[in-house]
Amino acid sequence: MQKLHVPITATSDRFDADDSRWLSQVRLLLDELSREVQVEARATAGEPGAKSGGLPQVVLVIVPSAVYVVGAVIRDWLANSRDRSVHLRWEEGGEESRLTVTTRNSDNAALQATVETWLRSKFRGGEGEEESTPTQGDSSPDGGSVG
Numbered sequence: 819m820q821k822l823h824v825p826i827t828a829t830s831d832r833f834d835a836d837d838s839r840w841l842s843q844v845r846l847l848l849d850e851l852s853r854e855v856q857v858e859a860r861a862t863a864g865e866p867g868a869k870s871g872g873l874p875q876v877v878l879v880i881v882p883s884a885v886y887v888v889g890a891v892i893r894d895w896l897a898n899s900r901d902r903s904v905h906l907r908w909e910e911g912g913e914e915s916r917l918t919v920t921t922r923n924s925d926n927a928a929l930q931a932t933v934e935t936w937l938r939s940k941f942r943g944g945e946g947e948e949e950s951t952p953t954q955g956d957s958s959p960d961g962g963s964v965g
Contacts, residue, residue: 819881819882820881820882820941821879821880821881822878822879822880822881822908822937822940822941823858823877823878823879824877824878824880824906824907824908824937824940825875825876825877825878825906825907826851826876826877826878826904826905826906826907827875827876827904827905828843828844828847828895828902828903828904828905829902829903829905830843830899830901830902830903831901831902831903832899832901833901843899843902846895847891847892847895847904848876850891850894850895851878851888851891854884854887854888854891855878855879855880855881855884855887855888856878856879857876857877857878857879858876858877858878858879859874859875859876860874860875860876860877880937882938882941885934885937885938885941886934888933888937889930889931889933889934889937890930892904892919892929892930892933893926893929893930893933896919896920896921896929897921897926900920900921900922902920902921903918903919903920904918904919904920905917905918905919906918906919906933906936906937908940910940917932917933917936919932919933
């Protein structure tokens with residue numbers, strides 16, 4: 819069975835990355851995701867002078883049948899606060915694509931559809947297909963942005 823390994827990070831416009839209140843919110847997202855897909859924590863080397871207490875790099879191991887539920891979990895978690903963002907990454911053949919998802923300018927259905935479409939496009943393998951990253955709002959040169 820084909821599996822995607824998708825690094826995921828969450829950011830906040832309100833909290834510092836190492837704020838205990840923020841880390842608690844991110845753990846809720848990761849706990850919910852871990853009920854649906856395999857979640858791998860990877861140790862990361864700390865930056866000199868950086869505060870400790872943050873979360874390790876997290877990678878979702880997604881199978882095609884879990885794409886809908888991953889989109890729903892992300893959508894629901896983002897809906898709890900407008901200052902949150904979720905960043906998904908995919909590397910293949912030395913090229914990286916990214917999707918940043920926020921709730922600022924999109925409704926719940928559009929947000930979930932975008933996450934699902936982006937994840938499903940990663941399962942296609944790109945053989946003879948042009949890879950497209952769905953975007954809404956401003957897109958960045960290295961991927962898409964929803965929000």
